[in-house]
Amino acid sequence: MTDATTKLAQLIEAASKITVFTGAGISTESGIPDFRSPGGLWTQAQPIEFQDFIASEESRRESWRRKMLLDKTIDKATPNIGHKAVAALVDHGRCISVITQNIDDLHFQSGVPAEKIIELHGNSTYATCLDCGKRFELAGIFAAFGKDESLPVCDDCGGLVKTATISFGQPMPEVPMIEAKTAALSCDLFIVIGSSLVVYPAAAIPFLAKHKGATLVILNREATDLDEHADLVLHQEIGPTLSIACAAYL
Ligand code: NAD
């Protein structure tokens, strides 16, 4: 065990209210590539911006093509020990909220109750109408798109149907942003796990917690811009670190 891992275990033990903030890094051990690591999603294709999705039928087709391809990976993914450690902290009443930038649903699948999860960038396991918000399941969309690339439209209002995720250029969802700020302001220990902390406004949330007086921990195998503001920085692998630091709760 490294000194930093021991220190993290002590901070978790001493805290009365923990908020966890996760990024794509917590899911790489489940086989879902992150954005910015070597081999990550960005090295394969540029993301489709929201404005392009709205304006161009071809962008929408490309977006659904990628989604079908990506789901071959995401569908097989299951929660790893990192997700399970976070779920254990919630289960033991140590962690009050899990704020996530992830869209893969793995916190929920690891057993964290939906009301404790704050999804800043939505959820990719279903789709919604951009106009009326009606929910659509992916299976039906994939069946039609797989046949002749016909694009989904809302059968209630005719609006465009998109995965329930927040694309670059798309406004952040108001309610999760408010909930995330509240969770940041109400904890005494804020742990950032596997986020490069470069996507704003999400990356501003750890600052809020720190500013309010919480202890800030950053767990990432690489340095982040916020490291200098953290009380404890662990440049380590997530699964092995959390399985030790949270051993008392697993
Ligand atoms: P990111 O790719 O920018 O950063 C991931 C960070 O995790 C990197 O800094 C990397 O060093 C670190 N990391 C990766 N695996 C690790 C491991 N096993 N141990 C320790 N550190 C590890 O991801 P981000 O900051 O979450 O921002 C990307 C955006 O892309 C998110 O907002 C999210 O919406 C989206 N995204 C989501 C998923 C997902 O749902 N799983 C995957 C890719 C991208």
Ligand code: ZN
């Ligand atoms: Zn609609």
